[in-house]
Structure formats: structure tokens, C-alpha cells
Amino acid sequence: MAQFIQDTVGAPWEKRGNSVWVKCDACPTWFPASPALLGPEAVPACCPACHHEFKLVAPGVPASAPQQTASPPSSLGGSK
Amino acid sequence: MRDLRAFLEEQAGAIWDVPGPLALRHELTALQHLLDSQGAFPILRASGLQALSGAATTISVVTNLTASRELTARSLGIQDHRDTARWFAARTAAGIDPVVVERRDAPVQQVIWEGDAADLTRLPILTQHELEPGPYLTAAHATTFDPDTGVDNTAIQRSWVKGPRRMTWFPYPTTHNARNLRKFWDAGEPCPVAFWLGHHPAVLLGTQAKLKYPESHWRAAGGVLGEPLRLVPSVLHGERIMVPADAEIVIEGFSPPNQYSADGPFGEYTGYLGHQVQAPICEVSCITMRRDAIYHDYASGLTDMLVPDNMAMEGKLFQMVRAVAPSLVNVHVPTEGRRFHAYLQLRNPGRGEARDALMAALAYRRVKTVIALDEDVDIFAPQSVLWALSTRVQWSRDAITVDGLSGSSLDPSMPAGAGTASKMGIDATLPPAPRAGAPKPVAPVATVPRGVADRVATLIPATLPAGWPRI
Numbered sequence A: 001m002a003q004f005i006q007d008t009v010g011a012p013w014e015k016r017g018n019s020v021w022v023k024c025d026a027c028p029t030w031f032p033a034s035p036a037l038l039g040p041e042a043v044p045a046c047c048p049a050c051h052h053e054f055k056l057v058a059p060g061v062p063a064s065a066p067q068q069t070a071s072p073p074s075s076l077g078g079s080k
Numbered sequence B: 001m002r003d004l005r006a007f008l009e010e011q012a013g014a015i016w017d018v019p020g021p022l023a024l025r026h027e028l029t030a031l032q033h034l035l036d037s038q039g040a041f042p043i044l045r046a047s048g049l050q051a052l053s054g055a056a057t058t059i060s061v062v063t064n065l066t067a068s069r070e071l072t073a074r075s076l077g078i079q080d081h082r083d084t085a086r087w088f089a090a091r092t093a094a095g096i097d098p099v100v101v102e103r104r105d106a107p108v109q110q111v112i113w114e115g116d117a118a119d120l121t122r123l124p125i126l127t128q129h130e131l132e133p134g135p136y137l138t139a140a141h142a143t144t145f146d147p148d149t150g151v152d153n154t155a156i157q158r159s160w161v162k163g164p165r166r167m168t169w170f171p172y173p174t175t176h177n178a179r180n181l182r183k184f185w186d187a188g189e190p191c192p193v194a195f196w197l198g199h200h201p202a203v204l205l206g207t208q209a210k211l212k213y214p215e216s217h218w219r220a221a222g223g224v225l226g227e228p229l230r231l232v233p234s235v236l237h238g239e240r241i242m243v244p245a246d247a248e249i250v251i252e253g254f255s256p257p258n259q260y261s262a263d264g265p266f267g268e269y270t271g272y273l274g275h276q277v278q279a280p281i282c283e284v285s286c287i288t289m290r291r292d293a294i295y296h297d298y299a300s301g302l303t304d305m306l307v308p309d310n311m312a313m314e315g316k317l318f319q320m321v322r323a324v325a326p327s328l329v330n331v332h333v334p335t336e337g338r339r340f341h342a343y344l345q346l347r348n349p350g351r352g353e354a355r356d357a358l359m360a361a362l363a364y365r366r367v368k369t370v371i372a373l374d375e376d377v378d379i380f381a382p383q384s385v386l387w388a389l390s391t392r393v394q395w396s397r398d399a400i401t402v403d404g405l406s407g408s409s410l411d412p413s414m415p416a417g418a419g420t421a422s423k424m425g426i427d428a429t430l431p432p433a434p435r436a437g438a439p440k441p442v443a444p445v446a447t448v449p450r451g452v453a454d455r456v457a458t459l460i461p462a463t464l465p466a467g468w469p470r471i
Helices: B005-009 B027-037 B068-078 B083-096 B176-186 B201-206 B218-225 B303-322 B353-362 B381-393 B449-459
Strands: A005-008 A018-022 A031-033 B016-018 B042-047 B062-063 B111-114 B139-146 B150-154 B160-161 B164-167 B191-198 B230-234 B238-244 B249-255 B260-263 B277-289 B294-297 B328-332 B341-346 B370-372 B401-403 B420-429
Touching: A031 B042, B016 B164, B027 B062, B062 B353, B068 B083, B068 B201, B068 B303, B083 B218, B083 B303, B083 B328, B139 B176, B139 B238, B150 B176, B164 B260, B176 B191, B176 B249, B176 B328, B191 B277, B191 B328, B201 B218, B201 B260, B303 B328, B303 B341, B303 B353, B341 B353, B353 B370, B353 B401, B353 B420
Parallel strands: B016 B042, B062 B294, B341 B370, B370 B420
Antiparallel strands: A005 A018, A018 A031, B042 B062, B111 B277, B139 B150, B139 B191, B160 B164, B164 B277, B191 B249, B230 B238, B249 B277, B260 B277, B328 B341, B401 B420
16 A cells, blocks of 8 residues: 655645655655646556556545645655 | 758757667656756757667667756747846747648658557656656647637657557647547547657747637747748648648647546656646547657756746746836746746836735646746846845735636645645835936845946956856
């Protein structure tokens, strides 16, 4: 199952990040993905390091608001 | 005839033939990062390379072509790069109509690869940055057309080469190419597209002129080039899509309806990687090129990529702002501000005019911060701009913030889910004089007499001794 990291929604005056980080299902690589790739209708994401393709839909999580389900990456990988 | 190879011959002294062999993956781009950080901007040329397939290729790579603002301006015929805004506005507005030549007179069709031979892996395509998923065309000018009018459109759109005859390309949703693509797809038809690479810098900049929809870029390119752009019908699409006859390489294909694939992350002009997105697929059917083709690459997010588009932006901003602020004399879109900052220079603006100018410039989608400055401020020198900001601005009086304007989703500071941007205009001009001919009602700038400065300037060595501190 895909793992995500996304900042939580906060007040307008609080600084929040706008990126969704995704972990590859097949290797340790984390990479930033557009929210447009998170819906069930979206094409599979493609790991930039190993080119494994996988869907970015977490069970029970609305596509527009994925929850944080993993700890931050220790390495961004992706430079094979 | 002005083309890429003629330009390279003229600029032999500005070219560094990089000792090789170099890997297409990261190595050339790493050199560009290092050169940028040192403020050195030679054109880089690499040969003796391997194509993506691993086979040796005679196709050389040229990159950093437009990293130097000074050299890029001279390539257009602008002797002083600081004159770009007014020059570019006038040339793109005047324009020169293109001419169509016979196929036999089109160098870009000297070699034609069709069917299975139209193999992208035969090209030396770079992978630039960490976390980018593979080789990208970064200087591919995608030409499509509006099916309703037949009017063509051209824009640089990155393309991830995913296989011998398959790639993604990313026309950002607000672009004119995206509108053309959508029109074909809504009719259930594949979108014809041709990607051309490698031409004289004047053509590269001319095709980046900011135009209405639908409006062909060929006429503006001719205006910047100073002569009619030579076009030839593409091999696959015929007269429906014309391509520059003097380009180096053309890749032709179709985007089948509603077929997307993952694309990115990819280095953007912001200096950050853009997110992975879903992008249209292009199925490649034909590649044409010159016999000894040169492959052109833009270093994404570096000055090589920023300089040409920023210069084109200066021309457009000059047109937009001058319409409401006649005191506008110059515009600079500095590379250190990526494409988000614009400096406007005004000559004795009347009351309210600096703010009028700021509001006009803030309407430009990518621009996020605009500063209005006086004529005594060097808008090409960051220290001069900062001096004006520190001494001519009271923030509660002189700064305007406007929310909800169109902006760039590539801006890493945009709030999650935001569709519009928050922007700022800063009036850093001095107050107007109370009557014509009177001095500005503020303390004068500290200066020395011009004659004295000119006289002592000759005492300073032409080359500063290495031991003199620089900071």
C-alpha cells in the first residue's frame, strides 16, 4: 500500500507545505506527486528510481485529503 | 540565413568544447550548476557521446546557449542587454511574416526516420537532476494548432522519453497548446504535434513572445529574428503543422485522446523539482534532422533557461505597463527572482502613476512581486534596488498586497489547494517634486562631481590585483 506524507490543513496565517510525498511500493524512494495523481481515476504513479508503477489511493482516505501514514524519509533516493 | 550553427560560428570564443566523454546523465548539468554558481556562462558543446541506446552518435549536444544575458541580447542585435524590454516589445509587435520553402531547401529534413526507425533512443538526451525519472527533452518547442481556426501555437514543453517511440509531454493546463489538445480530444481525435529543437537564439526567444489565443508565434519570431522565419510542412502532418526549416531536429507524432501517463518529478524554473503529474502521451511516428544534427538542451532551473524567457517577459510587461503608465522607461525580470520578480523603472512618475504601473504588472500571471523604481536606480544591480527599498519605502504606505490573482502553481510557497496567488507591489520611487523643475522634496543622494570621478577612474588598475579583498 502506498505511503504518503502531507502537511495537515491549518489556519490561513500558518505556514503549511503544499507537497505530497509518496513512497514507492517497490523500493525505498520517496518523491513528490501532484494531488491529481491521488484519485482513483488517476493514472498510476511511476517511481522515478525503479519505474515501478502503482496506484496512489489509500483505502478509506478521500483522494483530496490523504492522511500522513508514514514517518519522514531518511533519504530521498531516486538517483540510481 | 540565421540558424544555430551560424550563431555558434559567430560565437566561437564563447564556446567551451567540454572534454569528454561525458555521461548524459547528470554530468553536463552538474557542470552548469557549478558554472552558474561562479557567474560564468560559456556555451557548452559536447561530442563523442553515446545515444540513449548506448550506441555511439555523431549528434553533438549544445547547452548553456542562452545562459549569458549579454550574449543572448547581442544575438538578437541588442548592443546593451539593458535595452531588451523596449526592443523586444517593438519587434514582437511589428513582426515579420514567415515564408514557406520547398522540402529540398529545408535542412531539417535532410534525414528522415519513419516508422520503427523513428527511435528516440538514437538521440543523446540528457537526464539532468536527481529524482528526475529519465531523459527529458528540455528545449523541445511543441507546435500544435487550433482545429477551429487552423492557427498554430508554439511553446517549450518538456517531454519524458519513455521508450523508442513514446514520450509524455506537459502542456501546462492554462497554456494554448493545452487548449488545442483539449479541442482535439473533445472531438475524439488524436492531437497532431511536432516538437522542433535547435535554432538561432533569436528564433528561440521570438517563439516565446506572449501572445493572445489563437495567434501564431511565427510572425513574432520573424520580428525578433529580423527576417522572415523559413518554414516547411512537417513530414507527418503536412501543411497542418509547419516547422522551422532551419531547425536541427523535429519529432512528429500524435497524442491519442485522453491517454495520460505519469510525468516527473522534473526540475522547474523555480529551482525546485515539480511534482509528478499526469501528462499526455505522444506516440512518435517520424523524426527528421540535419545530416550533422546538433541536439539543444536547456538547463532546467538555471540561467540557461531563465534568461530567454525573462527577456521575453520584459517585452510583454513593457507593453502592458506602458499602456497605463507613460513614464515607464524600462523593465527588468531578474534571474535571481526566477520569473516571480519584476522591476519597473519610471521617469518622474506623476501622483498615482507608480501604483498604476504596479497594478498593471501584477496582472502578469507569473509575476508575484513588482517594485517601481526611479531612473537613478540601476534596476540591473541588486544592490541598487535594495538601496532604494531600504531608503524610499514606508511599508504601510508603499506596499500593496493583492490576493486572488492568477499565479504559478509551481511556486513552492503557494498554499495547498490554492488556485490563485497573493502578490505584492512596492512603490520605491521618491515623492514627486511639488512643481516642475523643483528638486524632489527629500534629501539629495551623496555624489562626487562627475569630472572628478572620470579623472580618478583611470587610476584603478584594469585588472584588480588578486590580493585585494572582494568582500
